[in-house]
Amino acid sequence: MKHIIIKHLLGSLSISLLVLLSGCNDAEYSTLNNQLFLAETGTSANAFKKVTIDEEGATVSATARVSNPVDQDVKVRFVVDASILEKFNTRNSTSYAPLPTSHYSLSETEVVVKKGESIAPAINIAIEALSKELIDSGNQFALPIKVELAEGDNICLLEGANSIIYVVDQVIISSVPVLGTDPATRRYHSAAAALKEDITLREWTVEMRVNMNGFRKNNQALFGAWGPGSELYIRFGDAGTPYNTLQVKFGLEGSGNAFSRSNTEFEPNKWYHVAVTYDGTNITLYVDGVKDVDTDNLKGKTTVISEKIQVASSGSEWFVNSCMMQELRVWNVCRTQQQVANNAHTVNPKTEGLIMYWKMNEGEGNLLHNSVEGAPNLVVEPDTPIRWLDNVRSDGKGRTGLN
Structure with a gap:
């Protein structure tokens, strides 16, 4: 040994x-x-x-x-x-x-x-x-x-x-799906989870591990959820901001941004853990467990998510790059910085406050299972085969790009 x-x-x-x-x-x-x-x-x-x-x-x-x-x-x-x-x-x-x-x-x-x-x-x-x-x-x-x-x-x-x-x-070794536009197949795929009932969030956390192969265009949306008067939208790039920075839109639909861009300028073919938290006053972006930016300009907002949660969902016209993703989670609590940093690669599905958890490690197929009992799976759209890539390691020594 x-x-x-x-x-x-x-x-x-x-x-x-x-x-x-x-x-x-x-x-x-x-x-x-x-x-x-x-x-x-x-x-x-x-x-x-x-x-x-x-x-x-x-x-x-x-x-x-x-x-x-x-x-x-x-x-x-x-x-x-x-x-x-x-x-x-x-x-x-x-x-x-x-x-x-x-x-x-x-x-x-x-x-x-x-x-x-x-x-x-x-x-x-x-x-x-x-x-x-x-x-x-x-x-x-x-x-x-x-x-x-x-x-x-x-x-x-x-x-x-x-x-x-x-x-x-x-060290966790897994396979991950390729979403967005895959240059190998020239096909675009997104994913969506249909909700049985509305979800009301007064505080929340959304987190994921993500690896983009580039940032050729703005509005490449990692996560989107909407409801009556509500919006929670996480994307790479907007008009007037670098396309390799993250933007979070939160609050009333169309009302503006929680913050227009991250301080981090993301690199292609590199794994990042991204978490956005809201405690009812402050909304904070963490990149690899380190606070990147925060704001209190959206105090007291309640978010309602209806119908579905969408992933890589901005369409083939906008999502022109490919995205490897895993460990996508939604919480109805504001996770602390230490909790975010300590649980980037795994978490117990029965942890209090965890309402959605897609590990995205199936290795095949177009169904991404939810590890929270009774919560909806993500279904890849359209129903054409997606590519799965293996040897993704939590210590960074495995696959980092699409090849």
């Missing part, structure tokens, strides 16, 4: 610790005395690291350290503690699930910090690739590891810094 580079997920978060066991606080090494912690935390509490897992899995390490050389052998124990993850989720408004025991193993559970030394040999933690069942669940998994004292005198724990959360970032 090969070692995978571990990337900091937004860095290790630090919080001020209350004075706990024998005054063991979050501190620099030089101010600590006989305090046990994990070297990987850097003495910071609430630490977590993202571990990218591909088909071969990954190996990470955990290293017990004492703040100064010990005057005796000190035995320490490594424990997987789900309660740490529960507290982490509460503190950070996350929803990581504990990684099942079948998907990890520890090379050792006990090690010794030798007399005269301050650090023990690192243990290896082997993490297996997630099973299809776990991937399909949409859950995100994490492994909470802590070190505790097994044998030794006059050693206390640096509470908070004696544990770390390893967040599993499974």
